[in-house]
Amino acid sequence: MVETLSIAVIGAPGVGKTSIIRQFIYNDFSEVYTPTRTRYVYRPSVILNGNMYELKILDVPPISSFPSSSSQPVYEDNMEGSSSEVPILVVGNKRDLQRQRFMPRRAVSVLVKKTWKCGYVECSAKFNWHVVLLFKELLGIAVARGMRQNHTSIRLQGALQRNRCTIM
Numbered sequence: 001m002v003e004t005l006s007i008a009v010i011g012a013p014g015v016g017k018t019s020i021i022r023q024f025i026y027n028d029f030s031e032v033y034t035p036t037r038t039r040y041v042y043r044p045s046v047i048l049n050g051n052m053y054e055l056k057i058l059d060v061p062p063i064s065s066f067p068s069s070s071s072q073p074v075y076e077d078n079m080e081g082s083s084s085e086v087p088i089l090v091v092g093n094k095r096d097l098q099r100q101r102f103m104p105r106r107a108v109s110v111l112v113k114k115t116w117k118c119g120y121v122e123c124s125a126k127f128n129w130h131v132v133l134l135f136k137e138l139l140g141i142a143v144a145r146g147m148r149q150n151h152t153s154i155r156l157q158g159a160l161q162r163n164r165c166t167i168m
């Protein structure tokens with residue numbers, strides 16, 4: 001039995017959402033910006049602390065507002081049972097462009113952790129820096145809060161064969 005966890009990656013266009021996901025799953029990075037045009041669900045398997053999980057990572061094209069309207073069901077079917085208790089991890093990507101930052105890391109971290117009560121991780125999808133860490137962090141919070149959704153035993157084999165299982 002493998003537990004499934006759904007992750008919605010949201011944020012402004014061009015911040016590197018797709019790059020983070022693709023670096024995590026395929027160890028791949030492209031300098032060319034290809035705006036995400038259709039929603040896509042990635043289904044990697046991961047091992048955390050000896051337990052295997054199947055992730056559903058949702059990458060979506062730009063939406064005008066969040067939560068999206070009911071006429072635009074972007075997340076609903078993937079985020080069944082979602083509530084205000086869904087763990088949120090704020091990610092600051094493009095850490096490699098450190099010199100162009102407009103706010104010290106420490107200040108952002110304090111704002112996110114103290115004011116928003118969310119976790120905060122900085123990463124670089126380009127250099128694969130802290131990419132596994134951020135998923136590990138998020139998974140850790142979700143598992144601790146008992147967010148595990150459902151059970152599946154199929155598809156795992158395929159994921160492993162395609163070399164898409166990350167040991168965290």
Ligand code: GDP
Nearest residue numbers: 014015016017018019030031033094124125126
């Ligand atoms: P999305 O719209 O949020 O999905 O953003 P993309 O993943 O498509 O990335 C937008 C652009 O930022 C692309 O040109 C990427 O090559 C670039 N990019 C993404 N992550 C990084 C990073 O960590 N560092 C740098 N320097 N560029 C990045």
Ligand code: MG
Nearest residue numbers: 017018035036
């Ligand atoms: Mg994208």
